[in-house]
Amino acid sequence: MKRIQLLLLASAILVAGGTLLLRRAAAAGDEVDIIVNKANPIDDLSLADAKKVFMGDKSTWPSGKRVTILMLAQGLPERAVVLREIYKMPEDQFGQYFVQAAFAGKVAAPPKDIASAAQMKQAVAANPGAIGFVKKEDVDDTVKAVLKLQ
Numbered sequence: 001m002k003r004i005q006l007l008l009l010a011s012a013i014l015v016a017g018g019t020l021l022l023r024r025a026a027a028a029g030d031e032v033d034i035i036v037n038k039a040n041p042i043d044d045l046s047l048a049d050a051k052k053v054f055m056g057d058k059s060t061w062p063s064g065k066r067v068t069i070l071m072l073a074q075g076l077p078e079r080a081v082v083l084r085e086i087y088k089m090p091e092d093q094f095g096q097y098f099v100q101a102a103f104a105g106k107v108a109a110p111p112k113d114i115a116s117a118a119q120m121k122q123a124v125a126a127n128p129g130a131i132g133f134v135k136k137e138d139v140d141d142t143v144k145a146v147l148k149l150q
Contacts, residue, residue, distance in 0.1 A: 031136040032081040034147040035121070037128045040065070045146040047086070053131055054086050056107035061129060069111035070123055070132035078117075082133050085149045
């Protein structure tokens with residue numbers, strides 16, 4: 001009986017690990033585009049400038065509009081790409097960073113979590129200062145892609 005339980009536990013661990021690896025592989029292979037409002041004068045954003053914006057080091061756009069940082073919800077592969085490529089930190093450090101940054105007065109508020117790509121595009125399209133991200137195939141003419149991440 002114990003042997004069966006151990007085999008079931010080992011199988012569950014292998015399945016969970018395999019799922020995690022597939023998720024990471026999908027996140028690593030999919031292009032994620034950083035998007036802004038179409039009225040934003042920025043047409044191209046370097047990785048270094050994107051990092052300044054997303055980290056809260058740059059709080060206004062050249063137009064004077066206040067930057068509003070939007071993040072897709074935890075667990076979505078696009079978020080993992082942004083955490084890896086822009087923030088260079090795992091999820092738990094990301095949360096800690098914004099708590100400390102808000103306490104120090106570096107940012108007014110942490111990024112707002114958005115549940116889906118459709119909601120992300122709506123939020124960016126409705127806010128001239130917004131910046132967010134979606135998969136390449138989710139970009140349409142309601143927003144402007146300014147940086148591509150892999």
